[in-house]
Amino acid sequence: MGKDHPGIVFFSGGTALAGLSGRLAEVNPECSYIITTFDSGGSSAQLRKVFDMPAVGDIRNRLISLADTRSPEKAEIVKLLATRFPKYGDKAALTGELQHLANGTHPLMENLSDVVRKILSDLFALFIKLAGDEFDPANACLGNIILAAGFMVHKRVLAPPIAQFSRLIRARGIVRAASLDSGHLAVRLQNGEIIAGQHLFTGKEVPPVPSPIDGMWACSGVNDPWPHSIHASSLAMMLIKEADLIVYPMGSFYSSILASLTPKGMGQAVSRNPCPKIFIPNLGYDPELLGHDVPLQIEKLLEVLRMDSPAEIKKESVLNTVLIDSVNGYYQDGLNLEALKKVDVKIIDRKLVSDKSDGLIDPDLLAPILMEFARQEEF
Incomplete structure (x- = not known):
C-alpha cells in the first residue's frame, strides 16, 4: 500500500462514533471521516439562517x-x-x-x-x-x-x-464535509407523511416519528420538501478513491449514515474503489430505525449507495461485508439472522459488546477488528 497505516474512511456524523474515532486516533492517523452537513435544529438552525451555510455541528464534534x-x-x-x-x-x-x-x-x-x-x-x-x-x-x-x-x-x-x-x-485524522451545498433532509413515512427538516425526524428535539421511515432525500429547506440536487464534495470523493477500507458505521441511520451518502456522486465514487466495504448495524435504540430489522437496513443502505446509477452500480461494488455480534448484541427491531444469511453479503460475527459498554459497541473491541479488515487480513 506504500503507507505506514491503512486508510480507513468512515461515513458518519453525530456522537455515536466519538469513542471509536478517539480510540483509532491513537493507533492510526490515516482514518478519515466524511460528515453530513444537513442538521436543521438547535443552534445549527440559527447559524444556517444567518449565513445560509451547511451545518457544521457534526464536523466540530468529530474534530x-x-x-x-x-x-x-x-x-x-x-x-x-x-x-x-x-x-x-x-x-x-x-x-x-x-x-x-x-x-x-x-x-x-x-x-x-x-x-x-x-x-x-x-x-x-x-x-x-x-x-x-x-x-x-x-x-x-x-x-x-x-x-x-x-x-x-x-x-x-x-x-x-x-x-x-x-x-x-492537532486533530489525529482527516475530516471532510460530505457536501459543500447548503441542503436539508426530508423523509417520507410509511403512513404517507412527509417531513422536511432533520430535527423533526431524529426523535431528539421532538417526539419520535409515529411510522417507519420509508425514504429520504435532500431538499432545499425545512419549508420546501421538494427534492433538491446536492453534490458530493470533491475532497470527500478523493478520500474515497484512496481508501483501503470503507466503513458505514453505527450512528443515527438516516440522519447520519445515509445522509452522508446522499450527495450526488458519492455512491459512484464508492463503487469505483475495489477495497472492502463494511456495514456495522446499530446496537441499542435509534428512533430512526422504527420497523427496520438489519436486512431492511442493508436494503436501504444499498438503495442510497446505488442511487447515482442503479443499472450500473452493482451491489457487491458498494457493500460486501456486515459485521454483527449475534451473541451479545441487541438489535432494536431484530437481527433476523435467517433472513440476513440470505442477503448476498459476507456476514462476520464477532464480539463487539463488553461488560463495560452498556450494551453498545465497545471501541476497544471494534478498533482492532477494523484494523484487521483494513489490512485485508480477513478478506
Whole structure:
C-alpha cells in the first residue's frame, strides 16, 4: 500500500462514533471521516439562517473527538471550542460574553498563547460583525461559531476553516464535509407523511416519528420538501478513491449514515474503489430505525449507495461485508439472522459488546477488528 497505516474512511456524523474515532486516533492517523452537513435544529438552525451555510455541528464534534489533548494548551483550546452557551441564556449577557471572546479577555482564553488568542479573538470579532443583531447566542457552541466565521472569511468554502480547526487542536485524522451545498433532509413515512427538516425526524428535539421511515432525500429547506440536487464534495470523493477500507458505521441511520451518502456522486465514487466495504448495524435504540430489522437496513443502505446509477452500480461494488455480534448484541427491531444469511453479503460475527459498554459497541473491541479488515487480513 506504500503507507505506514491503512486508510480507513468512515461515513458518519453525530456522537455515536466519538469513542471509536478517539480510540483509532491513537493507533492510526490515516482514518478519515466524511460528515453530513444537513442538521436543521438547535443552534445549527440559527447559524444556517444567518449565513445560509451547511451545518457544521457534526464536523466540530468529530474534530474534537480526534483532538490531541496531551498538551495543556491544546486541552484549553478544546475546552473553549467545546463550550456551549446556556440554552435559555439572556441574549444581551451572552452577546457580552462573545464580545469578551472577541477582545481576548474571556476567562476561557487565559491560558492560551498570544498567537492562538489572536487567531480566535479575530474570528469571534468577525462573527459578531457579520452576524449583527440577527444571531441569538443561546445554546450556541463556540466551535461552531469559529467554523462559521472561517467559512465566511474563506468566501463560503468549508475546507480551510476545517483545516485551521484541525491544526489548532492537532486533530489525529482527516475530516471532510460530505457536501459543500447548503441542503436539508426530508423523509417520507410509511403512513404517507412527509417531513422536511432533520430535527423533526431524529426523535431528539421532538417526539419520535409515529411510522417507519420509508425514504429520504435532500431538499432545499425545512419549508420546501421538494427534492433538491446536492453534490458530493470533491475532497470527500478523493478520500474515497484512496481508501483501503470503507466503513458505514453505527450512528443515527438516516440522519447520519445515509445522509452522508446522499450527495450526488458519492455512491459512484464508492463503487469505483475495489477495497472492502463494511456495514456495522446499530446496537441499542435509534428512533430512526422504527420497523427496520438489519436486512431492511442493508436494503436501504444499498438503495442510497446505488442511487447515482442503479443499472450500473452493482451491489457487491458498494457493500460486501456486515459485521454483527449475534451473541451479545441487541438489535432494536431484530437481527433476523435467517433472513440476513440470505442477503448476498459476507456476514462476520464477532464480539463487539463488553461488560463495560452498556450494551453498545465497545471501541476497544471494534478498533482492532477494523484494523484487521483494513489490512485485508480477513478478506
